[in-house]
Amino acid sequence: MAFKIVLSDNSLIKESFEAITAIVDEVICIVDSEGFRVSALDRSHIAFVNLDLKPTAFDEFECETPEKIAIDTQEVNQILKRMKKTDVLNLSCDEGNFIIGLKGDVDREFKIRLIDVEYEAPQPPALTYNSRIEVPSTLVKDCITDMELFSDKLYFLFDQDYFRVKSDGEFGDADIAYIHGEDINEAVKSCYSIPKLKEIFKASKFSEYVEICLGNDMPVTFNFKLVSDDGNLGFLLAPRLEEEE
Numbered sequence: 001m002a003f004k005i006v007l008s009d010n011s012l013i014k015e016s017f018e019a020i021t022a023i024v025d026e027v028i029c030i031v032d033s034e035g036f037r038v039s040a041l042d043r044s045h046i047a048f049v050n051l052d053l054k055p056t057a058f059d060e061f062e063c064e065t066p067e068k069i070a071i072d073t074q075e076v077n078q079i080l081k082r083m084k085k086t087d088v089l090n091l092s093c094d095e096g097n098f099i100i101g102l103k104g105d106v107d108r109e110f111k112i113r114l115i116d117v118e119y120e121a122p123q124p125p126a127l128t129y130n131s132r133i134e135v136p137s138t139l140v141k142d143c144i145t146d147m148e149l150f151s152d153k154l155y156f157l158f159d160q161d162y163f164r165v166k167s168d169g170e171f172g173d174a175d176i177a178y179i180h181g182e183d184i185n186e187a188v189k190s191c192y193s194i195p196k197l198k199e200i201f202k203a204s205k206f207s208e209y210v211e212i213c214l215g216n217d218m219p220v221t222f223n224f225k226l227v228s229d230d231g232n233l234g235f236l237l238a239p240r241l242e243e244e245e
Contacts, residue, residue, distance in 0.1 A: 002067040002093060003031045006060035010089040011205070012226075014080045016051050016233055019203035021077040023049050023235070028121040029098075032066035035231075036091075040073075041122045047196055048124045048236040057230035059088075070115040071098045079110045124236050127221065129213040131158045133182040137204035137224065140165075140212070143176050144197045150174055152194050153240050158214055159187040167194075188214050191240045200235045207233070217241065 007013060016038075020027060024040040027049075031037075036058075038051040055061035079100050083089065090101030097111040143165040147154040150169035157164040163180045167173060200222060204210070207224035214220050217239050224233040 002065050003063040003091075004060065005031070005036060005058050005062075005089075005091040007058050007089045007091075010080075010083050010087055011085070012053070012057065012231070013089060013091075014083060015203070015205040017073060017077045017080055019200065019206065019233065019235075020049050020051065021073040022199035022202050023047050024073060026070060026072055026115055026117075028068060028070050028117065030066070030068050030121060031063050033063060035061070037121075039121045039123070046193070046238045047200070048122065050124065050234045051231070052234070053231040057226065057228070067093065068121070069093055069098060070117040071112060072115060075112045076100070079112070082108075124221075124234075125219070127213075127215070127219060127236075129215055129218075129221070130186045131184050131188045131215065132211060132213040133158060133163055133180045133184070134209050134211045135163060135178060135180060137201070137207060137210045139178060140210060141201040141204045144194060144201060146174055146176060148194050148198070153191055154194055154197070155189055155191050156212070156214055156220060157187070157189045158184050160184050163212075188216050190214060190217050190220060192220060192237055193240050196237055200237065203233050203235070 024042050027038045027040040029038050035054040041048050083102055084104055087102040087104040092099045096114055098114060100110045102108040147165060147167035150172045151167040154165055154167040161179060162177045165176045203224050207226060211223040219236050219238050222235045
């Protein structure tokens with residue numbers, strides 16, 4: 001057994017994979033002395049997802065040798081949905097399986113066949129942002145739902161005072177403004193797909209706040225950080241450019 005991970009607060013993994021599964025159907029997991037990491041690029045190359053959990057995020061974390069495995073996210077997510085809140089989650093692997101153990105009133109063990117992959121874990125592009133803010137995750141999720149009333153796209157805008165979300169469509173438009181209180185020196189604006197944003201903000205349960213890094217017509221980065229600083233669930237989404245209309 002290359003690694004053994006034990007987690008009593010199983011919602012940490014459950015909520016992570018709920019959002020990850022909405023974006024990608026397979027991921028590469030890396031387990032080593034630095035923790036448990038998951039990264040993947042969706043098939044359309046529009047969205048990138050990265051989960052990084054430090055060893056301190058778990059009740060127990062043992063890793064004898066670094067391990068890289070590829071798994072089907074749908075299969076994992078189906079099992080995680082079967083967890084009870086009181087179940088203690090155990091993760092490990094053998095030569096051909098990712099093993100999910102659920103220990104509660106009864107002990108259950110599930111083995112998911114590993115996927116053979118010939119590529120390395122994808123890495124996000126190196127981007128420099130001059131504008132970033134931190135806002136409540138549910139606020140952004142609600143904004144996305146409001147914008148969907150009129151369009152399948154929306155605009156994120158930062159200026160010195162406000163974080164704004166706007167959309168316009170054939171039958172109407174919407175504009176939401178939130179006073180962010182951050183130090184923003186450069187006003188920025190970019191357009192994104194609402195269906196993709198809805199998938200990403202399934203991660204709103206992971207963290208109360210989300211950091212949004214934005215540039216003009218650039219990919220947007222969302223970082224859902226644990227308060228304890230023991231982990232981060234991050235997403236990068238390519239902009240929807242005007243010439244695509």
